[in-house]
Amino acid sequence: MIDLNVLDKQCSRCSGLGRIENPHWFQFWTKLEGLKNSFRISEIEDRSINFEKITPDQPTEPMSFVCKECHGRGKVLTSEGKQLIEFIRFWMNPNY
Incomplete structure (x- = not known):
């Protein structure tokens, strides 16, 4: 019997999520959260401040990349998994 647990492992680059978070969005959310906290801390008497001018521009790129x-997939093949795939490809190809 083949031990299926040794054929693949968690991807080290994305930690098994299958996607990488866009750092531009992280910076945007950090700046926005900082603005929210600064307005909560200071009691603003003047409510006529235009918040759209203060907030940073939202990135046009996607929030995450594949x-x-x-x-x-979140997983990558181990050397044993690659050997099994090579074996299957060999026997599935009718030209051999």
Whole structure:
């Protein structure tokens, strides 16, 4: 019997999520949270402040990217898994 647990492992690049978070969005959320906290701390008497001018521009890129190492699966093949795939490809190809 084949031990299926040794054929693949968690992707080290994306920690098994299958995607990589976009750092531009992380910076945007950090700045926005900092603005919220600064307005909560200071009691503003003047409510006529235009908050759209103060807030940072939202990035136009996606929030996350598909991991290029695992192609969004969250797992990568181990050497044993690669050997099994090679074996299956050999026997599935009728040209041999």
